[in-house]
Amino acid sequence: MRLLTLLGIALLGISSISLSHADVTIYTAKHIRTMEPALPEATAVAVEDGRVVAVGTLDSLKPIIGLRGGKVDDRFANNVLVPGFIDPHVHPSLPAITTQFPYIAPDDWHLPTGDFPGAKTPAAYKARLTELAAKHTDVQVPFIAWGYHPLWHGEIWRSDLNDWFGDQPVGLWHRSFHELIFNDAALDMLGITEAMTQEIHEANWERGHFYEGGLKAVVGQLGFLFEPARFAKGMTNFMAMTHQAGVTTVLDMGTGVFGDPMREIAGIRAVAENYPAPTRIILTPIILDFIARGVTPENAVAEVKRWQAENSSRVEVGNHFKLMLDGAIFSGLSQFGAPGYLDGHEGVWMAPRDVTHDYALAFWQAGFQLHAHSNGDAATDWFLSLLESLLSEAPRADHRMTLEHFAYSTEDQTRRLKALGAAVSANPYYHYILSDMYSGDWLGPDRSSQMSRLGSLERADIPLALHSDNPMAPLSPLTLMWTAVQRETINGRAGIGAEKISRAKALRAITIDAAWILGRESDLGSIRAGKLADFTVLSDDPMTVNLDQLPTIQVIATVYGGVPYAINRP
Numbered sequence: 001m002r003l004l005t006l007l008g009i010a011l012l013g014i015s016s017i018s019l020s021h022a023d024v025t026i027y028t029a030k031h032i033r034t035m036e037p038a039l040p041e042a043t044a045v046a047v048e049d050g051r052v053v054a055v056g057t058l059d060s061l062k063p064i065i066g067l068r069g070g071k072v073d074d075r076f077a078n079n080v081l082v083p084g085f086i087d088p089h090v091h092p093s094l095p096a097i098t099t100q101f102p103y104i105a106p107d108d109w110h111l112p113t114g115d116f117p118g119a120k121t122p123a124a125y126k127a128r129l130t131e132l133a134a135k136h137t138d139v140q141v142p143f144i145a146w147g148y149h150p151l152w153h154g155e156i157w158r159s160d161l162n163d164w165f166g167d168q169p170v171g172l173w174h175r176s177f178h179e180l181i182f183n184d185a186a187l188d189m190l191g192i193t194e195a196m197t198q199e200i201h202e203a204n205w206e207r208g209h210f211y212e213g214g215l216k217a218v219v220g221q222l223g224f225l226f227e228p229a230r231f232a233k234g235m236t237n238f239m240a241m242t243h244q245a246g247v248t249t250v251l252d253m254g255t256g257v258f259g260d261p262m263r264e265i266a267g268i269r270a271v272a273e274n275y276p277a278p279t280r281i282i283l284t285p286i287i288l289d290f291i292a293r294g295v296t297p298e299n300a301v302a303e304v305k306r307w308q309a310e311n312s313s314r315v316e317v318g319n320h321f322k323l324m325l326d327g328a329i330f331s332g333l334s335q336f337g338a339p340g341y342l343d344g345h346e347g348v349w350m351a352p353r354d355v356t357h358d359y360a361l362a363f364w365q366a367g368f369q370l371h372a373h374s375n376g377d378a379a380t381d382w383f384l385s386l387l388e389s390l391l392s393e394a395p396r397a398d399h400r401m402t403l404e405h406f407a408y409s410t411e412d413q414t415r416r417l418k419a420l421g422a423a424v425s426a427n428p429y430y431h432y433i434l435s436d437m438y439s440g441d442w443l444g445p446d447r448s449s450q451m452s453r454l455g456s457l458e459r460a461d462i463p464l465a466l467h468s469d470n471p472m473a474p475l476s477p478l479t480l481m482w483t484a485v486q487r488e489t490i491n492g493r494a495g496i497g498a499e500k501i502s503r504a505k506a507l508r509a510i511t512i513d514a515a516w517i518l519g520r521e522s523d524l525g526s527i528r529a530g531k532l533a534d535f536t537v538l539s540d541d542p543m544t545v546n547l548d549q550l551p552t553i554q555v556i557a558t559v560y561g562g563v564p565y566a567i568n569r570p
Contacts, residue, residue: 022048022049023048023068023069023070023071024046024047024048024053024064024065024068024069024070024071025046025047025048025070025071025072025073025562026044026045026046026047026058026061026062026064026065026070026071026072026073027044027045027047027073027074027075027076027081027535027559027564028043028044028058028072028073028074028076028077029043029044029045029076029077029079029080029081029537030043030077030078030079030080031043031080031081031541032044032045032055032080032081032082032527033080033081033082033083033507033527033541033542033543034055034083034526034527034528035082035083035507035508035511035512035525035526035527036055036526036527036528039055039056039528042055042056042057042527043056043057043058044056044057044058044060044061045061045081045527045533045535046061046064046070047533047559047562048068048070048562049562050532050533050561050562050563051530051531051532051533051562052527052528052529052530052531052532052533053068053529054529055527055528055529058072073564075564076537076556076557076564079537079538079539079556080537080538080539080540080541080542081527081535081536081537081538081559082507082511082527082535082536082538082542083511083512083515083524083525083526083527083534083535083536084246084247084248084249084511084524084534084535084536084558084559084560085245085246085247085248085249085477085510085511085536086247086248086249086250086251086465086477086510086511086514086515086518086524086525087242087245087247087249087250087251087467087468087470087475087477087510087514088250088251088253088425088465088467088514088517088518089251089253089371089404089405089425089427089465089467089468089469090250090251090252090253090467090468090469090470090475091177091252091253091254091257091469091470091471092235092238092250092252092268092272092281093231093235093252093257093258093264093267093268094177094470094471095234095237095238095241095470095471095475096231096234096235096237096238096267096268097225097231097234098146098173098177098234098471099111099112099113099234099237099238100225100230100233100234101143101144101145101146101173102114102116102132102145102146103116103145103146103147104116104119104125104128104129104132104145104146104147104148105118105119105146105147105148105149105175106118106119106120106147106149106152106153106175106433106490107433107490109147109474110474111237111241112236112237112240112241112244113237116147119152119153120152121152121153122152122153122154125148125152125153125154126153126164129145129164129170129172130164132145133145133165133168133170136168140224141169141189141224142169142170142171142182142185142186142189142190143168143169143170143171144170144171144172144173145171145172145173146173146175146177146471147173147175148172148173148174148175148181149174149175149176149330151437151438151442152437156172156181157181157207157208157209158181158182158183158184158187158206158207158208158209159207161181161182161183161186161208162183162184162185165183165185166185167185168183168185169182169183169185169186169188169189169190170182170183170185170186171183171186174211174330174331175330175472176328176329176330176331176472177328177471177472178211178212178215178327178328178330178331178333179209179210179211179212179215179328179331180209180210180211180215180218181207181208181209181210182208182210182218183208184208186208187208190218190221190222191221192217192218192221196217196218197210197214197217200213200214200216200217201213201214202214202215202348203217211331211333212327212328212331212333212348212350213348213350216259216292219258219259220259226258226260226263226264226267228267228270231267232267232270232271235267235268235270235271235272236271236275238475239271239272239275239277239279241470241475242279242475243275243277243279243558243565243567244555244567244569245475245476245477245478245555246477246478246536246537246538246555246558247279247475247477247536247558248278248279248280248534248535248536248558248560249279249280249281249282249515249518249520249524249534250279250280250281250282251282251284251318251320251518252268252281252282252283252284253284253286253322253371253404253467253469254284254286254322255283255284255285255286255289255317256285256286256288256289256290257286257288257289259289259292259293261285261289261307262307265283265307265310265315265317268281268283268315269312269314269315272314272315273312273314273315276565277558277560277565278314278560278561278565279314279560280313280314280316280534280560281314281315281316282316282317282318282320282518283307283315283316283317283318284317284318284320284321284322284371285300285304285307285317285320285321285322286321286322286324287321287322287323287324287351287356287359288324288350288351290303290359291351291355291359297358297359297361297362297363298362300359300362300363301362301363301366301368304317304321304368318518318519319367319368319369319519320368320369320370320371320518320519321359321360321363321368321369321370321371322370322371322372322373322404323351323356323359323360323370323371323372323373323386324350324351324356324372324373325349325350325356325372325373325374325375325379325382325383326347326348326349326350326373326374326375326376326378326379327347327348327349327350327375328375329375329376329405329407329430329434330434330472332345332347332442333347333348334347334375334376334379334407334408335347335348335349335375335376335378335379335382336376336377336378336408336443336447337376337377337378337381341441341442341443342440342441342442342443342444343441343442347376347378347379350373353382356386357386357389360386360390361390361393361394364390364394364396364399365394369399369400369401369402369519370390370399370401370402371401371402371404371425372386372401372402372403372404373404373405374403374404374405374406375405375406375407375408376407376408377408377409377410377413380403380406380408380409380410380413381413383403383422384413384416384417384420384422387399387401387420387422388420391420398421399421400421400423400463400516400517400519401420401421401422401423402422402423402424402425402465402517403417403422403423403424403425404425404467405425405426405427405430405469406424406425406426406427406452406453406454407427407430407451407452408443408447408450408451408453409453409456411456414453414456414457414460414462415460417457417460417462418460418461418462422462423462423463423464423465423516423517424457424462424463424464424465425464425465425466425467425514425517426452426454426457426464426465426466426467426484427452427466427467427468427469427472427473427480428452428454428466428480428483428484428487429468429472429473429474429479429480429483430451430452431451431452431483431487431489431495431499432483432488432489432490433473433489433490434448434451435448435449435451435489435493435495436448436489436490436491436493438451449495449496450496450499452484452499453499454484454499454500454501454505455496455498455499455500455501456498456499457501458501458502458505463513463516463517464501464505464508464509464513465509465510465513465514465516465517466480466481466484466506466509466510466514467480467514468480476551477510478542478550478551478552478553478555479551480506480509480510481503481506481507481509481510481542481550481551482547482550482551484500484501484505484506484509485500485501485502485503485506485547485550486500486547486548486550487499487500503542503543504543507542507543511525511526512525512526513525532561533559533560533561533562534558534559534560534561535558535559536555536558536559537555537556537557537558537559537564538553538554538555538556539553539554539555539556540553540554555567
């Protein structure tokens, strides 16, 4: 009798526990790619309180409903579920700015604001620029078109824009986002004077050209871009881009680059925390912000920790810090080792090495994960030397220091990356869009064809994520996956087969391996019991669909914290 009584009490206890849970929802699918080696495939996943309860088949999971209550949701029964896509290197504020205006780039762009076909010749670019500038009706701000690149569009400077547009204020935002060119009317409207540029090396007043560090001469005059209503509209565009691409988590890799981090964070948060389809945004402070504001490394660490006190479930300042080594690959300002750029021009360093080391050490010792913008092989050498120095000064296990971009590298650098335990977050789109054009006077055919050497990373089993660096590439993990696997240029030229990666590696690079580089692999990146219920719902299986169809797989919906959000298309 005593035993029966105890059993009864135990059962009552179980019953009361089960009643405290929210109802379970079991989502069925034609196929589920879990990204878990022990159980790689399934057809049903049970979700409760925003997390995965169990994974398997509908028959195997149905008893959970009897135990905990709930329902079967078969709206995705004919679709494929994968973990929620992760883009570990984006810049939400950049598309929030650039999508305020039209795109005219060498490549095609499909945005919430419309479709913008590429212009690959000087004549096509001038025609599109003239057409779109004529449609600009906001007399309070200049017309600014993003996407210009001289290798496709020819050299265009201040005098050219004066000749073409006269008194209309016009600016060109370089495809890299690291350069601006204005005509006289735009300089006058913005209040930019020659005196502002005299002490800045990377500003050419005669040409109306401001690049890398020279941007600080003009960014302060572009406050209209951050006007709350205008910026919010641009951020809404960014959120729509992430949702339509099936992205549930992004890492903002450069918070504060415009010199006012609190204003920028507030602008991002105002939209992201209220957007109908959630995307998790993890913010990463950038070294250039603190250098420009004269904040010491130690005070920078303390300031970032104060920012973290305001974290929310949708927008958070993570334990990440970004270093800037060389200049932009799109601008031809990256640092290459011998023979350098074949036409004789040189790249730039974004900050003094000793200053970079001091900030890196301060954040390293504070437990932050370091990410370093590095494009050329000379910059990668510096990255490796910096990592060696940090490990010597303050040994640290599982540091996950990440080389960001990985435009060009050598095989010996791959071995050093492996030996030092570094990770790589790469942009495979560089090879797609730049390889053909850089095969001439800039890099030559051998180095240009070896841009984004991802095959070497797979062979060495180096942790790899794929990122868009949006707007440097479309915010589309499926497009990134295709460019890494297919390795084809914008002109349809086949790339070096040895530097392709497998589909399995590429899918990991936008899911579980991207989560690892974020330091969030315990919550994100795969579908298993206990993890957050973030999924991307697809029309077809990225592992089996014909390769040429991979970038056009339709994203049906995202599931964020167990709640589905359908993609609404026109």
